[in-house]
Amino acid sequence: MNKNDPGQGKRIPVVEKIFNANELLALDNRKQLDAAGVVGINLMASPGAGKTSLIEHTIWSLSNKYRLAVVDGDVATSIDADRAAAAGATAIQINTGGECHLDAVMLRNALEQLDLNDIDLLLVENVGNLICPASFKLGTHKSVLIASIPEGDDKPYKYPGMYQDVDALVINKTDLLPYISFDMDYFRRGVEILSPNLVTFPLSCRTKEGIDEWLNWLDKVVSNR
Amino acid sequence: MHELAITQSILEIALRNGTRANATLITDIYLVIGELSSIIDNSVQFYWDIISEGTLAEGAQLHFKRIPARLQCLECNSIYSLERGELVSCPNCDSTQVKVVAGNEFQMESIEIE
Numbered sequence: 001m002n003k004n005d006p007g008q009g010k011r012i013p014v015v016e017k018i019f020n021a022n023e024l025l026a027l028d029n030r031k032q033l034d035a036a037g038v039v040g041i042n043l044m045a046s047p048g049a050g051k052t053s054l055i056e057h058t059i060w061s062l063s064n065k066y067r068l069a070v071v072d073g074d075v076a077t078s079i080d081a082d083r084a085a086a087a088g089a090t091a092i093q094i095n096t097g098g099e100c101h102l103d104a105v106m107l108r109n110a111l112e113q114l115d116l117n118d119i120d121l122l123l124v125e126n127v128g129n130l131i132c133p134a135s136f137k138l139g140t141h142k143s144v145l146i147a148s149i150p151e152g153d154d155k156p157y158k159y160p161g162m163y164q165d166v167d168a169l170v171i172n173k174t175d176l177l178p179y180i181s182f183d184m185d186y187f188r189r190g191v192e193i194l195s196p197n198l199v200t201f202p203l204s205c206r207t208k209e210g211i212d213e214w215l216n217w218l219d220k221v222v223s224n225r
Numbered sequence: 226m227h228e229l230a231i232t233q234s235i236l237e238i239a240l241r242n243g244t245r246a247n248a249t250l251i252t253d254i255y256l257v258i259g260e261l262s263s264i265i266d267n268s269v270q271f272y273w274d275i276i277s278e279g280t281l282a283e284g285a286q287l288h289f290k291r292i293p294a295r296l297q298c299l300e301c302n303s304i305y306s307l308e309r310g311e312l313v314s315c316p317n318c319d320s321t322q323v324k325v326v327a328g329n330e331f332q333m334e335s336i337e338i339e
Contacts, residue, residue, distance in 0.1 A: 009253070009337040012246045017332045018234050018256075100227055131263050132227045135331075160312050161263055164325065192321040193312050196299065 022136055025104035029111060029139025036116035039222045040124060040140035044162065046155075047128030049148040050172040052080045053205040054214075055123055059087040061215050066120035066222055071110045073102040073127045080125060089123075090114065101132035104139055121222050134161040142221060148172040153183045156190030163194040168201065170214060175204040228265060232272035238333050239282050248338035251282035255337075259330035260294040260307065285336075294328025 017023065033040045045051045052072075059068055070084035070091045081093035092110045094102065107124065114122075124140055126133045145166045147155060150173060156163045163169075169191060177184075184202075191198060199217060203210030235254065243251045258264050266289045277283050297304050298315035299322040305315065307328075314321045 009250075009339045010246075011335050011337050012242060012248075013335045014238065014242050014333045015335075016238050016242075018231060018238065019331065021234060021237070099230070103230070135227070135262070157311050160261055164261075164329075189314065189321055190312065193296075193314060193323055194325075196322045196324075 019135060019137075022104045025108060026137040026139035029104055029107055030141070031139075032108075032111055032116065033122065033139065033141070036119070037225060038116050038119050038122050039142075039225045040122045040138070041218070041221075042124050042126060042133075042138050042140040042143045043146060044126045044130075044133045044143065044166075045128060045146035045148075046130045046151060049128070049146045049151065050170075050205050051125050051128070051146055052083050054146060054170060054172065055080075055084055055089075055125060056087045057205055057208070057211055058123065058215065058218065059084065059089045061211075062121065062219065062222075063088050065219070067118055068121050068123065069114055069119045070123045070125060071102075071107065071114075072125045073106065075099075075127065084123075084125075090119070096127055100127055100129050101136050102126050102138060103136040107138045107140075121218075130155065130159040130162045134164070141225075142167040144168045144170060146170040146172055147187075149174060149176045149180050149182050153187035154190070156187065156194060160194060163191055166195050166198060168199050168214075168217060169195075171200060171202040172205055174202045174210065175207045228268035229272050229276075231264065232269050232276055235269070235273070235287075235333065236276055236280065236282060239285070239336055240280060242333075242336055243281050243338055246338055248281060248336075250339040251285045251336050252339060253286050253288060253337035254282070255288045255290065255334045257290045257292060257330050257332050257334050259292045259328040260310075261325065261328040262331045264331060290334070292327055292330050295326045296323045297326045298323050 068089040070089045072080040073094045078093040081091040084091040143166050201214040300320040301318045303317040
């Protein structure tokens with residue numbers, strides 16, 4: 001019998017999502033966070049969009065009100081966790097060793113290293129990548145995508161998976177708008193198609209313009225938990 | 226890319242379901258992949274041949290069924306497709322308030338066993 005010829009053997013229905021195992025673990029992470037009253041935020045972006053800078057500003061501004069922790073995912077080094085720790089948060093570095101995203105297992109391992117009862121807000125800095133993190137739920141409460149002006153206005157069209165099911169979009173480096181051809185209407189239109197109810201925060205981590213709106217939104221998310 | 230992690234997950238699901246059905250061999254695996262899922266068939270097949278070795282599913286043929294993306298306009302309810310693979314506003318009323326009704330799938334539908 002030619003095993004490459006379908007229809008010869010017995011067909012068994014499966015109907016199971018390939019990401020099912022990860023999604024079950026993500027639910028488990030969510031339960032852990034909920035039980036300790038921690039709000040988890042998944043921050044995703046391409047490399048260099050300004051994830052770590054935004055995290056630093058967030059720590060500086062909100063650490064007098066909330067107890068913050070940061071989980072940093074990177075292929076290698078602890079540069080980002082060191083920056084978050086220097087800014088004043090508890091920081092855990094996860095080196096994915098080549099994996100292009102964080103998954104629910106990696107976050108669970110990081111949660112084990114934290115005392116969740118001493119944390120109000122957990123910022124998870126995903127690996128810089130506009131494709132893979134979208135497929136792997138972590139169990140966090142909100143997904144935030146950080147775009148930046150130099151990346152170009154066509155990214156929502158080119159990376160549709162990443163711009164779906166996002167709760168908030170930060171558009172960083174707006175101070176570069178005078179120097180770069182970036183059609184904000186075209187960009188926003190592409191984003192709206194994918195997430196009609198998305199809130200967007202155009203801001204500059206360098207000049208701090210627009211950063212208060214982001215902080216107010218995050219503050220509300222944490223205080224309403 | 227994360228095709229290796231995905232392929233390991235495919236193997237785990239196939240073996241679990243095959244074992245439960247008392248299979249002596251898993252010959253075929255039928256997968257459904259939506260147009261918006263960024264999965265590369267060839268890479269999955271490449272990893273598959275390596276990681277399925279020595280298992281019940283060694284050498285099984287992977288079948289990929291691609292589901293085209295379908296979008297539904299939340300204003301006028303029109304259902305439409307991507308234009309040359311690109312997301313566009315509603316061709317009927319130009320609204321950008323749309324939802325994805327198909328194209329995000331990624332699941333195993335069935336396996337064939339002996």
